[in-house]
Amino acid sequence: MENRHTSLADTLERVLDKGVVIVGDIAVSVVDIELLTLRVRLFVASAQTAREMGMDWWTDDPFFTPKAVDRTAEMKALTQQNAELGDRLAALERALGERS
Amino acid sequence: MSLYAYAITRDRPIELDGPWLIRHRGLALVVADVDLDRFTGLEFDDPAEDSPLAVLAREHDTVVRAVFRHEPVLPLRFGTVLESADAALRLLAARHEEALVRLDQLAGRQEWGVRLRAAAPEPPQLDGLSGTAYLMARRRNLTAADDARRDATAVHEELTRRAAESTRRDPAGDVLLEAAYLVDVPLEDDFHASVHRLTSGLSVEITGPWPPYSFTRMELADA
Numbered sequence: 001m002e003n004r005h006t007s008l009a010d011t012l013e014r015v016l017d018k019g020v021v022i023v024g025d026i027a028v029s030v031v032d033i034e035l036l037t038l039r040v041r042l043f044v045a046s047a048q049t050a051r052e053m054g055m056d057w058w059t060d061d062p063f064f065t066p067k068a069v070d071r072t073a074e075m076k077a078l079t080q081q082n083a084e085l086g087d088r089l090a091a092l093e094r095a096l097g098e099r100s
Numbered sequence: 101m102s103l104y105a106y107a108i109t110r111d112r113p114i115e116l117d118g119p120w121l122i123r124h125r126g127l128a129l130v131v132a133d134v135d136l137d138r139f140t141g142l143e144f145d146d147p148a149e150d151s152p153l154a155v156l157a158r159e160h161d162t163v164v165r166a167v168f169r170h171e172p173v174l175p176l177r178f179g180t181v182l183e184s185a186d187a188a189l190r191l192l193a194a195r196h197e198e199a200l201v202r203l204d205q206l207a208g209r210q211e212w213g214v215r216l217r218a219a220a221p222e223p224p225q226l227d228g229l230s231g232t233a234y235l236m237a238r239r240r241n242l243t244a245a246d247d248a249r250r251d252a253t254a255v256h257e258e259l260t261r262r263a264a265e266s267t268r269r270d271p272a273g274d275v276l277l278e279a280a281y282l283v284d285v286p287l288e289d290d291f292h293a294s295v296h297r298l299t300s301g302l303s304v305e306i307t308g309p310w311p312p313y314s315f316t317r318m319e320l321a322d323a
Contacts (some may be wrong), residue, residue: 006307008154010213012147013176014313015157015164019175021260022191035143036179043147045273086136 001091016040103182106163107311108174108192108199119163121317122185124192127199130167131188134181142179168311170204175313176200195320202318209264209282210309214295216252216277217303218245252276255298262291268313280314 016037106119111128114121121128138156146155157178164175182188183252226234252271256279260266263281271278283291288309295306 008147008149008234010307011161012154014310015160015175016178018313018316019177020179020316021104021177024303024317032143039143098126 012040013044102136103131103136103185103188105176105180105182105188105191106130107167107176108203109171110200111168112171114167114170116163116166122188122192124189125196127192127196127203129188130163130173131182131185131194132163136181139179139181158301164311172207172208172318173311174202174254175311187226191320195318196285198318199320202316204302205264205280206282206312206315208285209312210285210288211312211314212258212281212283212309213305213314214277214279214281214299215275215305215307216255216299217305218248218276219303220274242304248276249304257319258298259291259294261322262287262294265315280310282312282315 017040103122107130108122109128109130110124111121116130119130119132122131138152142153142156145151147153147157151180164173167173182191193271206267229237237314256266256268256277259279263283267280267284269278281291292306
């Protein structure tokens with residue numbers, strides 16, 4: 001019954017979200033359990049995010065996400081603009097070098 | 101002084117390091133003095149590994165487990181504080197019968213968590229793929245996802261048959277099955293063998309044994 005090896009996410013999920021709930025005026029809850037539970041859910045979700053990272057290939061898949069096409073186009077435009085600026089800078093530097 | 105309440109158990113002699121029992125007609129509430137300042141602002145705390153919230157949650161779990169080593173428990177929700185020993189007695193009296201019956205049902209059983217995850221699908225190779233081939237590959241992936249969900253439900257039904265009780269959460273993300281099973285201790289080897297047999301080749305995480313956190317859906321009111 002050691003709990004050292006259980007992940008924090010699993011412990012929080014059970015301790016904060018499960019168990020007997022006491023209602024009525026004899027008991028006061030010292031923390032806003034609902035808010036806390038919500039935050040813990042977010043934490044548990046983020047603890048799983050690493051695993052899910054491999055699952056988001058479809059966000060860049062034009063079949064599911066038409067916007068992905070725009071993003072590719074945008075990327076291309078930016079890359080092209082970057083190359084053009086690089087060329088212009090090189091030309092300017094060359095001109096400056098010739099002058100001095 | 102306020103009392104932090106951890107769990108309800110049977111009134112039996114238990115040695116605990118710190119917490120003590122408040123007894124009432126065969127039932128006992130496991131309590132300890134609490135410094136309420138430790139709980140202030142917790143809802144804004146980021147629950148990282150060494151945060152105050154994590155420390156308190158682990159303390160809670162440690163006490164519940166210490167009792168659970170000896171006796172069946174009904175764990176209380178984290179953050180339950182009573183104003184006095186009298187309040188504790190009223191609480192134990194309020195749903196006395198129901199608590200005793202539930203403790204009897206939970207005796208000799210432990211909770212196990214099982215989580216099944218979807219395997220990451222093959223990333224599609226778009227280069228040089230015809231439209232038809234692309235759509236067929238897409239359909240294979242979608243069908244595989246449907247099959248995986250159906251398989252997860254079959255696994256859950258099969259494991260439920262080997263457990264005294266079970267409960268399943270709505271799966272989210274790549275999780276296909278998020279379930280807890282209350283298993284008789286003598287049948288645990290059987291249960292685990294079934295888990296391994298049914299999930300071979302799948303991505304499975306097993307946690308436990310836990311005190312029956314997921315099997316104490318009870319509300320105690322000062323009725």
